[in-house]
Amino acid sequence: MASKRDSTRSTRESFEREVLPHLDSIYSMALRLARNREDANDLLQDTILRALRFFHQFTPGTNCRAWVLTILFNNFRNGYRKSGREQVSPSESEFVERLEAESLASDQSQSDPESLAFANVMAPELTAALDEIPEEFRIALMLVDVEELSYREVSEVLTVPVGTVKSRVSRGRSLLREALLNSAPGMGRKRA
Amino acid sequence: MNHSEYIDQFLSAHADTELSGDELREAEAHVASCAECAARLAEERALKALVHRHGQVSMPSAVQARLMTMLAEEAARGEGALGPKPEAQRARSYERGLRRLRRPAIWIPLSFAACLAIAIVGARQRGYLGGDAVHVVYHPGGYAEFDVATAYFAKFDRDFHPNVPSDSYGDVAGAYVDAHMPGHLWNFNGSGLHLVGGRLDKLPDGRLATFTLYKGGGNSVMCIRYKARTDRLPPGVVREADGYLFYSYNGYSICYSYSPIGNFICLLVTRQPVKQLLENIEYASG
Numbered sequence: 001m002a003s004k005r006d007s008t009r010s011t012r013e014s015f016e017r018e019v020l021p022h023l024d025s026i027y028s029m030a031l032r033l034a035r036n037r038e039d040a041n042d043l044l045q046d047t048i049l050r051a052l053r054f055f056h057q058f059t060p061g062t063n064c065r066a067w068v069l070t071i072l073f074n075n076f077r078n079g080y081r082k083s084g085r086e087q088v089s090p091s092e093s094e095f096v097e098r099l100e101a102e103s104l105a106s107d108q109s110q111s112d113p114e115s116l117a118f119a120n121v122m123a124p125e126l127t128a129a130l131d132e133i134p135e136e137f138r139i140a141l142m143l144v145d146v147e148e149l150s151y152r153e154v155s156e157v158l159t160v161p162v163g164t165v166k167s168r169v170s171r172g173r174s175l176l177r178e179a180l181l182n183s184a185p186g187m188g189r190k191r192a
Numbered sequence: 193m194n195h196s197e198y199i200d201q202f203l204s205a206h207a208d209t210e211l212s213g214d215e216l217r218e219a220e221a222h223v224a225s226c227a228e229c230a231a232r233l234a235e236e237r238a239l240k241a242l243v244h245r246h247g248q249v250s251m252p253s254a255v256q257a258r259l260m261t262m263l264a265e266e267a268a269r270g271e272g273a274l275g276p277k278p279e280a281q282r283a284r285s286y287e288r289g290l291r292r293l294r295r296p297a298i299w300i301p302l303s304f305a306a307c308l309a310i311a312i313v314g315a316r317q318r319g320y321l322g323g324d325a326v327h328v329v330y331h332p333g334g335y336a337e338f339d340v341a342t343a344y345f346a347k348f349d350r351d352f353h354p355n356v357p358s359d360s361y362g363d364v365a366g367a368y369v370d371a372h373m374p375g376h377l378w379n380f381n382g383s384g385l386h387l388v389g390g391r392l393d394k395l396p397d398g399r400l401a402t403f404t405l406y407k408g409g410g411n412s413v414m415c416i417r418y419k420a421r422t423d424r425l426p427p428g429v430v431r432e433a434d435g436y437l438f439y440s441y442n443g444y445s446i447c448y449s450y451s452p453i454g455n456f457i458c459l460l461v462t463r464q465p466v467k468q469l470l471e472n473i474e475y476a477s478g
Binding site: 012023024027028031032041044045048049052056059126127130141142144145146147148150151166169170173174176177180 | 200201207235236240244246248255259263266
């Protein structure tokens with residue numbers, strides 16, 4: 001017969017099994033939100049700690065990454081924005097350069113045929129193009145394209161209707177496409 | 193569907209595999225007949241793939257190491273670290289009480305609960321949460337949650353219909369866990385009280401609650417668990433033992449405890465005197 005301590009250990013093991021595989025994802029989004037490493041690390045730690053404390057509220061069988069990202073966005077909105085820490089730090093250009101270097105997009109050994117349409121887009125160009133997009137569209141794109149969440153999951157993370165997610169993704173991708181085509185004349189594609 | 197309709201309303205959702213049914217069929221049919229839209233769909237998917245690769249960053253090992261250290265420290269702080277923070281301090285004292293009493297609780301792992309899920313879903317579809325009407329008399333100057341608890345005890349002591357599989361402690365605990373409620377059951381066998389069965393039902397305010405009835409030797413004890421709404425302790429405690437608060441309330445004895453794991457309240461209700469209820473708990477504690 002298991003004791004309370006055993007059940008707590010079981011909860012903790014479930015947490016490690018469910019949450020830890022998504023750390024890279026959570027870290028990536030923390031970096032994109034906080035825009036500098038120090039704040040991103042704080043945001044990440046706060047998020048993981050909160051996820052641990054509130055893990056009893058996670059529904060097994062649902063998307064754990066979406067659940068942790070919801071906590072991340074809540075933390076970001078409630079804590080970091082209030083304190084003004086979302087402001088871009090003076091070292092942002094250095095941060096972006098290093099981020100690009102670490103990004104898997106810098107790996108030019110792309111084999112996916114569909115990627116050929118934008119095969120010549122370099123990480124700095126993409127970063128610049130993404131930066132041109134208003135934040136609400138950029139975040140929706142990141143959640144769908146990078147975190148691979150469904151529109152419904154994004155609507156829960158951002159607490160907006162699914163229809164809003166759909167329009168933000170559509171608009172965001174359209175703006176990104178225009179920005180890339182306008183900034184990369186060497187791509188040999190017609191302008192939008 | 194025409195060209196601009198597809199681009200404006202369906203292209204992104206199509207690339208994101210968010211279309212289904214008629215919308216998907218119409219979109220597929222349009223793309224099959226429109227070379228320009230087919231090219232735009234390929235481009236949209238390429239853009240999606242590009243952003244995906246660009247956004248993926250591996251966590252530096254130093255950051256990961258710091259995170260693991262933080263989690264290890266949190267684990268070392270003990271069980272109280274799990275649960276809603278605002279109630280943490282008081283909750284920990286209750287948790288310590290629970291551990292000291294070492295009552296034999298039954299914890300059914302989630303995997304076991306999953307095995308029961310199909311049967312339980314079926315039961316739910318057959319009217320699981322029927323919500324037997326319970327007439328609650330709220331006493332002036334009383335404690336509303338105790339009025340509710342005693343009203344349910346009075347009804348279920350006379351007429352109890354388990355609505356979860358109740359052949360064993362495991363059945364009941366598994367059904368509770370499946371409903372995201374605590375799976376801990378009391379074992380009062382040492383006091384001559386045996387499990388009658390379990391019931392999931394809603395309180396008058398809509399909160400889901402578990403009702404577990406134990407009977408034996410002409411006595412009954414009912415355990416009611418539900419999510420706490422406030423951290424205010426019920427007034428009028430007559431005895432406190434190891435984090436359990438005991439009350440005499442309108443001819444009933446009630447034992448109140450709180451668990452920060454999920455923020456649940458546990459009420460044991462009986463017609464037995466407080467002293468007897470305390471002994472039952474101590475026996476159950478082994």
